[in-house]
Amino acid sequence: MTTTVDEAIVDRIEEAEFCSRVKRFLETNCNRIGEDQEMVGAEDADVIVRMKTFQGSLAEAGLAALAYPAGFGGAGLTKRHQELFDQASKGWYLPNSALYISHGMCLPMLNQFGTDEQKSRFMPDCISGATIWCQLFSEPGAGSDVAGLATRATRDGDQWILNGQKVWTSGAHYADYGLIVARTDPTLPKHQGLSMFIVDMRDPAVEVRPLRQISGGTGFNEVFFTDTQIPADWLLGGLNQGWNLAVAMLMFERVSIGAGGGAMNANRTPGLIRLAQDLGRSEDPLIRQALADLWIRERIRGFIGQRIRSAVQAGNVPGPEGSIAKLNGAVIARAIRDATMDLVGVTGQAWATDTDGGDRWAVGCLSASGISIAGGTDEVQRNIIGERVLGLPKEPDPYKGAAWETVPRN
Numbered sequence: 579m580t581t582t583v584d585e586a587i588v589d590r591i592e593e594a595e596f597c598s599r600v601k602r603f604l605e606t607n608c609n610r611i612g613e614d615q616e617m618v619g620a621e622d623a624d625v626i627v628r629m630k631t632f633q634g635s636l637a638e639a640g641l642a643a644l645a646y647p648a649g650f651g652g653a654g655l656t657k658r659h660q661e662l663f664d665q666a667s668k669g670w671y672l673p674n675s676a677l678y679i680s681h682g683m684c685l686p687m688l689n690q691f692g693t694d695e696q697k698s699r700f701m702p703d704c705i706s707g708a709t710i711w712c713q714l715f716s717e718p719g720a721g722s723d724v725a726g727l728a729t730r731a732t733r734d735g736d737q738w739i740l741n742g743q744k745v746w747t748s749g750a751h752y753a754d755y756g757l758i759v760a761r762t763d764p765t766l767p768k769h770q771g772l773s774m775f776i777v778d779m780r781d782p783a784v785e786v787r788p789l790r791q792i793s794g795g796t797g798f799n800e801v802f803f804t805d806t807q808i809p810a811d812w813l814l815g816g817l818n819q820g821w822n823l824a825v826a827m828l829m830f831e832r833v834s835i836g837a838g839g840g841a842m843n844a845n846r847t848p849g850l851i852r853l854a855q856d857l858g859r860s861e862d863p864l865i866r867q868a869l870a871d872l873w874i875r876e877r878i879r880g881f882i883g884q885r886i887r888s889a890v891q892a893g894n895v896p897g898p899e900g901s902i903a904k905l906n907g908a909v910i911a912r913a914i915r916d917a918t919m920d921l922v923g924v925t926g927q928a929w930a931t932d933t934d935g936g937d938r939w940a941v942g943c944l945s946a947s948g949i950s951i952a953g954g955t956d957e958v959q960r961n962i963i964g965e966r967v968l969g970l971p972k973e974p975d976p977y978k979g980a981a982w983e984t985v986p987r988n
């Protein structure tokens with residue numbers, strides 16, 4: 579009994595020391611949210627370099643990838659430390675948003691499915707930000723129905739030869755590596771003939787063409803593969819196991835979008851309340867009602883996130899709750915957009931660039947709908963919740979079990 583009490587005290591002291599270390603790092607290297615934020619999704623090459631440098635300092639301070647093994651570049655601590663870090667960094671802007679896919683999706687995949695050789699080779703640089711990773715799933719004819727994808731990987735001796743096209747690949751223009759799903763056996767039903775590979779995005783046989791968005795930015799790209807060679811030992815997980823891996827990666831994505839710690843899910847209501855006060859609109863009853871509604875929704879998002887993170891901490895793999903978190907995050911993003919536009923009025927729609935900051939509100943507004951699409955649309959999340967949580971009947975599939983190559987495609 580005495581030992582248990584002593585251990586609990588030691589744990590508390592260790593936790594307090596860890597939190598002070600995090601606090602010191604944040605005070606030295608970061609700004610408070612709202613002070614001097616760079617836009618999420620920044621495409622500027624200088625911003626990417628600054629983000630990589632910041633991530634390098636985080637890794638040097640032993641505060642990157644806290645729960646990942648020290649032997650593969652992580653801090654070798656626990657999920658509890660990650661939880662403490664997330665709590666301590668709430669309200670701080672960590673300038674590493676360009677690494678969101680690297681760390682929120684690719685890193686957990688490498689850690690869970692990589693061979694020791696793959697982990698040793700790729701994880702340390704991914705963690706320190708020396709390399710950035712992207713996710714190559716969607717294709718022009720395969721978004722929601724990603725299992726229908728057509729990019730082919732054909733075995734040729736010690737290599738795989740890749741041919742095909744991906745689209746909406748966020749960050750492909752600054753990524754060093756990507757995780758790609760390709761069809762390795764077209765004679766199998768669509769979910770069974772897929773495999774996941776690591777691909778070198780700097781290979782000259784990979785062509786990246788940026789897409790211009792409604793907001794003016796170029797956050798995502800078309801990517802073309804023409805006889806791109808991939809070493810045979812860059813297959814991640816087993817041959818034709820790509821669908822299971824894709825589902826796992828989508829789950830990491832949904833949890834990260836809907837329930838992750840850090841700036842992505844930082845509460846925006848306090849900033850909007852300050853904005854309402856600055857604009858002299860904080861006594862307007864409709865504005866007050868919208869802000870109170872948002873505050874409640876963000877609190878609920880916090881509870882959903884906490885629930886998922888506790889389940890993960892207890893060793894459980896998140897299931898459809900990832901879809902609930904993601905859908906809820908998308909609904910909140912749109913509510914924030916509407917409340918912001920009500921507050922700033924025409925400044926958010928007809929702004930004078932570099933003078934009134936209105937472009938910031940407009941870009942935020944135009945980007946909000948993307949959250950309802952990225953990582954699986956709201957409709958797809960509702961289908962998952964309907965089928966897997968509420969037990970509703972599955973959508974009929976007339977081609978269930980048919981070889982992929984025999985199924986009509988766009």
Ligand SMILES: Cc1cc2nc3c(=O)[nH]c(=O)nc-3n(C[C@H](O)[C@H](O)[C@H](O)COP(=O)(O)OP(=O)(O)OC[C@H]3O[C@@H](n4cnc5c(N)ncnc54)[C@H](O)[C@@H]3O)c2cc1C
Nearest residue numbers: 713714715716721722746747748948951952953954955957
């Ligand atoms: C900001 C952003 C970033 C992205 N980043 C990446 C990335 O890094 N890597 C990547 O691979 N992809 C990325 N995507 C692509 C994204 O995953 C796809 O856009 C998404 O899965 C939807 O596919 P789609 O665009 O082909 O739409 P479609 O699948 O063609 O859907 C069109 C419409 O039909 C609806 N629909 C489709 N099927 C059903 C159904 N069964 N039931 C009900 N409604 C349905 C959809 O909800 C949607 O409204 C990104 C998208 C966005 C917006």
